[in-house]
Amino acid sequence: MSKTILVTGGAGYIGSHMVRMLDQRGFDVVVYDNLERGNRDAVTAGVLIEGDLHDTDRLNSVFESHDIEAVMHFAALAYVGESVHEPALYYRNNVTGTQCLLDTMRAHQVNKLVFSSTCATYGVPENLPITEATPQNPINPYGQSKLMVEQILKDYSVAYGFRSVALRYFNAAGCAEDGSLGERHDPETHLLPLILFEALRVQSGGNPTDTALKVFGNDFDTRDGTCVRDYIHVNDLCSAHIAAFERMLKTPDLGAEQFNLGVNRGYTVLEIIDACREVTGVDFSYNSVARRAGDPPELVADASRAMSELQWSPVHADVKESIQHAWNWFSAHPPAN
Ligand code: UDP
Structure with a gap:
């Protein structure tokens, strides 16, 4: 069995671009998506397994049948307004769902995760441009749910040697250059x-x-x-995930890290x-x-840390x-x- 990257939420906007880039760069890819908000036909490579993060039997079977080396975790709800009206949905999907994923990973000795975090964790920032040291005071449940996962990842790194990179996206924008893969949100609010x-x-x-x-x-x-x-091209976000994965391979003992991704x-x-x-x-x-x-x-964003540590830059x-x-x-x- 060859080593594989598991992409949760790979049928969504950013996840689907990630799957395509991983495939183009020669990785084997398994997509895990409940297709509640993702689109089946956006998955242009790899194996698609339809399932929810809370379905740990199904998640377990994914880890049993594929040699997963690392997980890129995109599966989450991401509407700020909705999160204010339906916080239960956001904490359940984004926090509890992530914990199901992390504990399934642990059960299968998979301990590398790239996590989709957000500049919404900063709330109304105390300083500009925003660095990773800017205090995180989210002003909505969406941002709070992502910050809670960042904290879980820090605690898991200390207790379980779990290696993770949380990428705090600014505003994702754009589509595949040739127009072959795009963006479909329902409802569209961006x-x-x-x-x-x-x-x-x-x-x-x-x-x-x-x-x-x-x-x-x-x-x-x-x-x-x-x-x-700060608008960042979706494929620049994706290339940063590959850089983050490579960094985790080189520095397995660095624990939980966080980087801003913007231009x-x-x-x-x-x-x-x-x-x-x-x-x-x-x-x-x-x-x-x-x-x-x-x-x-x-x-x-001040994304200079990502640029120097991940040797990444937006193209x-x-x-x-x-x-x-x-x-x-x-x-x-x-x-x-
Ligand atoms: N915005 C707007 N009209 C719209 C949607 C968004 O003026 O129909 C503004 C919004 O207030 C924000 C910016 O555009 O200042 C980007 O909003 P978006 O929802 O795309 O991303 P967000 O920054 O909320 O993640």
Whole structure:
């Protein structure tokens, strides 16, 4: 049996890009996904096993029948707003589910995990740009659930010699360069896809004044009053996972580590809208509406630690590349309604 990477949540947005990259780089891949939010046809390589993290019998059988060397753990719920209304769902899926995974791994002597964490663990950051030392004070159950897993990983490293790298993603964006793999959330709540949906609507003859695009808040203390985010291309996130895996092999005794993943540059919502107009060539409009609950004004990474320790750097640091790749995808796969 050859060594294999288990990708939980491999049918989701970031996970599916990860599966493809691992396959392209010669890894054997097993995907474990309950397909509640993932898409079966997004899994373009490896073996797909449909199952829930809480189904430990099924998880056990995965570890029994494959020689798993490490796990990349993407399976989680990731809507901030939903987490506020349904915290039970988030703690159950993101925390309890992860613990089922970790304890199954331990039972099979698999002790290497790359974990999808988030800048939402910082809440409203005390300093900018955000380093790994910036205090973590999440302001919603989603961020809290990810922080709790980071803590579990620290405790497991001390008690059980468990090796992990938690990657704190900033705003994932973009799609496969050739438009062959993309992004499908239901409901879609993310800025970039929603802007591109509006561009598609206008491009196909919709009246620009009937815009469905909303800009949440124009009175933040930022350069144009709208929120600033650090957008990182999905394939740059994925290459960091491979770098993290390689680091775990080289440094098995380092315990639990954490790295920010961003491009060290922030764009306002209005700057993203302008960049989308430029890339798509479509002159669409938007409505300014009230702030969305729980949105910090500015989240920009200092990812220099990931760059030096993981010997990783983003290759699509210009947000227009993410926009172009996402446009390639959405133009070929417009939303159903
Ligand atoms: N945003 C917006 N309109 C939308 C969706 C998002 O103005 O329809 C803003 C949101 O307030 C935030 C930024 O765009 O400042 C990025 O939001 P997104 O939901 O994409 O990611 P988040 O930063 O919440 O993870």
